[in-house]
Amino acid sequence: MTAAALTVLATSSPLTKVIPGLMIWTILFFIVVLVVLKKYAFGPVQKAIDDRRQRIVDAIKEADNARDEARKLLEEHRKLIGQAKSDAEEILAEARRVGGAQRERGREETEEDRQRRLEETRRQIEQATAQALGQIRDEVGKLSVLAAEKITRKSLTDADQKRLIDEALAEIDFSRLEGSFVEGSRS
Numbered sequence: 001m002t003a004a005a006l007t008v009l010a011t012s013s014p015l016t017k018v019i020p021g022l023m024i025w026t027i028l029f030f031i032v033v034l035v036v037l038k039k040y041a042f043g044p045v046q047k048a049i050d051d052r053r054q055r056i057v058d059a060i061k062e063a064d065n066a067r068d069e070a071r072k073l074l075e076e077h078r079k080l081i082g083q084a085k086s087d088a089e090e091i092l093a094e095a096r097r098v099g100g101a102q103r104e105r106g107r108e109e110t111e112e113d114r115q116r117r118l119e120e121t122r123r124q125i126e127q128a129t130a131q132a133l134g135q136i137r138d139e140v141g142k143l144s145v146l147a148a149e150k151i152t153r154k155s156l157t158d159a160d161q162k163r164l165i166d167e168a169l170a171e172i173d174f175s176r177l178e179g180s181f182v183e184g185s186r187s
Contacts, residue, residue: 137169140168140169140172141165141168141169144164144165144168145161145164145165
């Protein structure tokens, strides 16, 4: 296409013809529409976009703050868990130590009780042995008096009975008898 062809096209189409009145009204209408759109459409749309942008920025800041706070809380939580674990370990160690001390004290008390009972039993055995020996001495004395009365066929006076008992007791070896009682009570 040549310049002549373009000129022919420009003059033949009513859309391409320059009409000054129509042009002024088109420009004027365009300016009025632009002012109205700017005032009623672009302004509120821009304001809504700016508000949305600000809300997004605020939400991002809030999310960053929340993330930082969550990190701090997580660190505190980890510290508390670590401290709780160490406290639990200390409590367990203390409980083990106290348990060991109580077991040892229980063993000592049991041993002391056993020793005390053994001593009490020995003392009771010695008392029973002494009492039995005393009863045996009395019986031997009485038997000696009876034997002496039968031999002499007469009644002895109290002084004679005492003398005969003392002589009979002096002849009996009670140390062997005591030894057999003590050995019998130990087994």
